Amino acid sequence: MWSQPLTDFPQSIVRRTSLLPLVAIALAVAGTNIASSPARAAGETTLTVTAGIGDGWHDPGDHVVVTATVTTDELVDGHIDVVSSSGAVVTREIQVAGGTTKAFSLVAPTGFDLAPITVNLYRGNELVSKKSLTLRLADAVELVGVLPALVARAGDLPDQVKVATGGSAVLTELSVEQMSLGSAALEAFDSIAATAADVRSLQPAQLAALLGWLNRGGRLLLDDAGDLSALPEEWRPGNAGYALAGRGEVRLIDGKGSNNQWAAVIEPSGSSTNDNANFFGSNENVGLTQQDLALRAGVKQPSLVPLLVPLVAYTVIVSVVLYFVLRATRRMTLAWVAIPALASVTALGVFVYGQQWRAVGKPAAATFIESYPGGADAYSSVLTFSRDGGTSTIHLPAGWQSDSEVTQYFFGPSGISPRLTSSATDTEVQVRLEPGQVTTANVLGPTSEAGLLATASVRDDEVVGTVTNHGTITLYQVAVFGPGGVDDIGTLAPGASADFAIDADPLPAGFTRVDRVWKGTANPNATDDEIAELGIWTNAGFGRSMYPSALVRAAGWTTELGNGLDVTGGFTSTTVVTSLAPIRPTSGPIPAATIRATLARTPFGMFGNGLGDTIYRYVLPPDAPLGQGIVFEIPAGLTAVDLWNGSGWVNQDGDRRGRVVVEPAMRADGVILVRFNSADGFFGDQIPEVRGIEPGEFA
Numbered sequence: 001m002w003s004q005p006l007t008d009f010p011q012s013i014v015r016r017t018s019l020l021p022l023v024a025i026a027l028a029v030a031g032t033n034i035a036s037s038p039a040r041a042a043g044e045t046t047l048t049v050t051a052g053i054g055d056g057w058h059d060p061g062d063h064v065v066v067t068a069t070v071t072t073d074e075l076v077d078g079h080i081d082v083v084s085s086s087g088a089v090v091t092r093e094i095q096v097a098g099g100t101t102k103a104f105s106l107v108a109p110t111g112f113d114l115a116p117i118t119v120n121l122y123r124g125n126e127l128v129s130k131k132s133l134t135l136r137l138a139d140a141v142e143l144v145g146v147l148p149a150l151v152a153r154a155g156d157l158p159d160q161v162k163v164a165t166g167g168s169a170v171l172t173e174l175s176v177e178q179m180s181l182g183s184a185a186l187e188a189f190d191s192i193a194a195t196a197a198d199v200r201s202l203q204p205a206q207l208a209a210l211l212g213w214l215n216r217g218g219r220l221l222l223d224d225a226g227d228l229s230a231l232p233e234e235w236r237p238g239n240a241g242y243a244l245a246g247r248g249e250v251r252l253i254d255g256k257g258s259n260n261q262w263a264a265v266i267e268p269s270g271s272s273t274n275d276n277a278n279f280f281g282s283n284e285n286v287g288l289t290q291q292d293l294a295l296r297a298g299v300k301q302p303s304l305v306p307l308l309v310p311l312v313a314y315t316v317i318v319s320v321v322l323y324f325v326l327r328a329t330r331r332m333t334l335a336w337v338a339i340p341a342l343a344s345v346t347a348l349g350v351f352v353y354g355q356q357w358r359a360v361g362k363p364a365a366a367t368f369i370e371s372y373p374g375g376a377d378a379y380s381s382v383l384t385f386s387r388d389g390g391t392s393t394i395h396l397p398a399g400w401q402s403d404s405e406v407t408q409y410f411f412g413p414s415g416i417s418p419r420l421t422s423s424a425t426d427t428e429v430q431v432r433l434e435p436g437q438v439t440t441a442n443v444l445g446p447t448s449e450a451g452l453l454a455t456a457s458v459r460d461d462e463v464v465g466t467v468t469n470h471g472t473i474t475l476y477q478v479a480v481f482g483p484g485g486v487d488d489i490g491t492l493a494p495g496a497s498a499d500f501a502i503d504a505d506p507l508p509a510g511f512t513r514v515d516r517v518w519k520g521t522a523n524p525n526a527t528d529d530e531i532a533e534l535g536i537w538t539n540a541g542f543g544r545s546m547y548p549s550a551l552v553r554a555a556g557w558t559t560e561l562g563n564g565l566d567v568t569g570g571f572t573s574t575t576v577v578t579s580l581a582p583i584r585p586t587s588g589p590i591p592a593a594t595i596r597a598t599l600a601r602t603p604f605g606m607f608g609n610g611l612g613d614t615i616y617r618y619v620l621p622p623d624a625p626l627g628q629g630i631v632f633e634i635p636a637g638l639t640a641v642d643l644w645n646g647s648g649w650v651n652q653d654g655d656r657r658g659r660v661v662v663e664p665a666m667r668a669d670g671v672i673l674v675r676f677n678s679a680d681g682f683f684g685d686q687i688p689e690v691r692g693i694e695p696g697e698f699a
Contacts, residue, residue: 109403207230381440452478461504478492589629
C-alpha cells in the first residue's frame with residue numbers, strides 16, 4: 001500500500017509544541033514506572049521463518065508467502081507482523097497453547113530493492129522475537145509448485161533440476177492451504193504441475209486463485225487428461241495438447257510429472273509484469289493515481305498565501321509598528337499584553353483556515369479489474385484522510401492483500417506505515433494519520449466477472465472483432481487495444497455489442513496507446529462526460545503486461561461499482577473493467593499477430609550484466625492449421641540463431657533476407673524457442689517476428 005502524505009497543518013505543530021512540557025513530564029513518570037517494574041518471567045518461545053519458494057526464491061515485485069512457526073512453553077496470545085522495506089505491515093492475530101508448535105502463513109508484497117523482510121512476534125503488545133530474512137533473486141531459475149496428488153504419484157520431489165534448455169528449476173509441494181490465500185499467494189510460481197484430480201478437488205476460492213494466476217501468465221502443467229470440467233471450457237486443452245488461458249497456458253505433459261521427467265516439461269518463462277521481461281512494467285506512465293484521486297476527492301494542498309500573510313503581518317506589527325506605537329505613547333509595558341494577544345489572533349487565523357481546508361473532501365477509490373471466464377482480479381488505489389487525526393480504516397473483501405512495494409519503489413517512501421489484517425471473513429487496512437494527513441493505499445484481490453468480452457481475428461492487415469457488454473451496468477469510454485493501437489468504441493449499454501478494427505502491425509517500442517483514446521479527468525482538456533482516470537491504468541501496468549502479444553484488451557469505465565470496499569466516511573469510486581481475448585487465425589498463413597511472443601530470458605534485466613543469452617519463446621495458436629511453413633525473422637545485426645529441436649540447440653543460418661525456416665521438429669507442442677548470445681550485437685527492444693509463410697515464399 002503505497003502512501004503519500006499531502007500535508008500536516010501548522011496548527012498541529014503548534015499544538016504539539018505547546019504540549020512539550022507535559023509530554024516530558026509524562027515520559028519521565030513513565031520511565032520511572034518502567035524502570036521500577038520487574039521483568040516478567042516467561043517460558044521459552046521460539047520463532048522460525050521461511051518465505052518465498054524453496055530456499056527463499058522469488059521474482060522482485062511478486063508477493064510471497066511468509067510462514068512463521070511458533071514453538072512455546074506457555075500461551076502466546078498476540079500477533080505476527082511482517083514488515084516490508086517500505087514500513088507497510090501485514091499482520092495476523094495468533095494464539096498458540098503452551099507446549100505446542102503452530103505455523104501461520106501470511107502473504108506479503110516484495111519490492112525491487114531486495115531489502116530484507118522483518119517478522120515480529122508479539123505476546124499482547126510485548127515483542128517476543130524478531131527475525132529478518134533476505135530473499136533470493138530467481139534469475140534464470142524457474143519456480144514450480146506441485147499439487148499434492150501429483151506429489152503422491154511422483155514420490156520425493158527433487159529440490160532442483162537442470163532445465164534442458166538452460167538454467168534450473170526449483171520444485172516444491174504446493175499445498176491447497178496456500179492456494180486458499182488467493183492468487184497473490186501463487187504469484188511467485190512460474191509453473192504449477194497437477195493431476196486432473198488435483199484441479200477437480202479444489203474448493204471455489206482455491207480454484208479462483210488458480211484461474212487468476214493463470215490469467216496473469218502462469219503455466220499449468222497437467223499430468224493427465226482426466227476430468228477437466230473445473231476449468232473454463234475455452235481453457236481446456238484440445239487436440240493440440242495445450243490451450244491458451246489469458247496470458248497463461250494449460251498444457252498436458254502425458255505422465256512426465258509422475259515419472260519425475262521435469263527437465264523435459266519445464267521451459268523458460270518471461271516476466272509476469274511485461275512481455276519484454278522488463279522489471280519496470282509497461283511504458284504507459286501517463287498519469288498519477290494520487291493526483292486523480294485527490295482531484296475527485298476534493299482534497300488539495302492549502303495555499304501558502306493565507307498562512308504567510310498573517311505571519312508576515314504579525315512579524316511586521318510586533319517588530320516595527322508595535323514598538324514605535326508603544327514608544328510614542330510611552331507605554332512599553334503594554335507589550336506584555338499586546339504581543340501575546342497578537343500571537344493568539346494570528347494562531348486563531350491559521351487554525352480557522354486549516355479547519356476550513358480539512359472540512360472538505362471525501363475518500364475516493366480507483367479500481368482496475370481484469371476479468372477472465374468465471375471470475376476477475378481487482379487492483380484498487382484508495383485515498384483516505386483524517387480531518388482531526390486518528391486511525392482510518394478500509395474494509396476489504398476476504399482474500400484481498402496489500403500491494404505496497406512496487407509503487408513505493410517508483411515514487412519513494414512516505415513515512416506512513418499502513419497495517420493490513422486478514423481473517424477468514426474479511427480484510428482491513430488501518431492507517432494512523434495526523435490531523436489533515438492524506439494517504440493512498442494499494443490493495444488487490446478477487447472479485448466477480450465483469451462481463452465485458454471480446455472476440456478477435458485477423459483479416460487482411462487488421463485485427464477485427466466484436467466487443468460485448470454482458471454485464472448489468474452501462475460502460476462508458478469503451479476501447480479495444482491491440483497490436484497496432486486502439487479503437488474507440490464509446491458507450492456500451494448492457495447487452496450491447498460493437499465492432500472494432502485495429503492495425504495488425506505492432507507499434508514501435510515506446511509508443512503509448514491509452515492517451516490516444518482517453519484524456520483522463522486530471523487533463524484540463526477533458527470534458528464533463530469523461531470519467532477515465534489514467535493513474536489507475538499506470539499503476540496496473542507496474543504489475544502486469546497491459547498489451548500482451550496475440551491478445552486484445554477490451555476496457556470500459558463506470559462509477560457504479562464499489563468492488564466490495566468499505567472506507568471510513570464513505571467514498572466515491574471509479575472503475576475500469578477490462579478483459580483479454582486471443583487473436584485467432586483464419587485461413588491462410590498464420591499471422592504474426594496471432595503468435596504469442598515472450599522474452600523468456602534476458603541479460604538486460606534488473607540485475608543483468610548484458611553478457612548472457614537471450615531466449616525468445618513463441619506459442620502458436622492451438623487452432624492454427626497444421627502443416628504450414630513457419631519462418632523466424634532474424635534481427636538486424638545477426639546472421640544466425642539457435643533453435644531448440646526438443647533435445648538440443650541447433651544453429652541456423654538465415655537466408656539473404658535474414659529469415660530462418662522453423663522445421664516441424666522445432667515447433668513441437670506449438671512452442672518455438674530461439675536463442676542467441678547478446679554479445680553477438682543485437683540490442684533491440686522489439687521482439688523479432690515469427691509468422692506463417694505462403695507455399696513457395698521461401699524458395
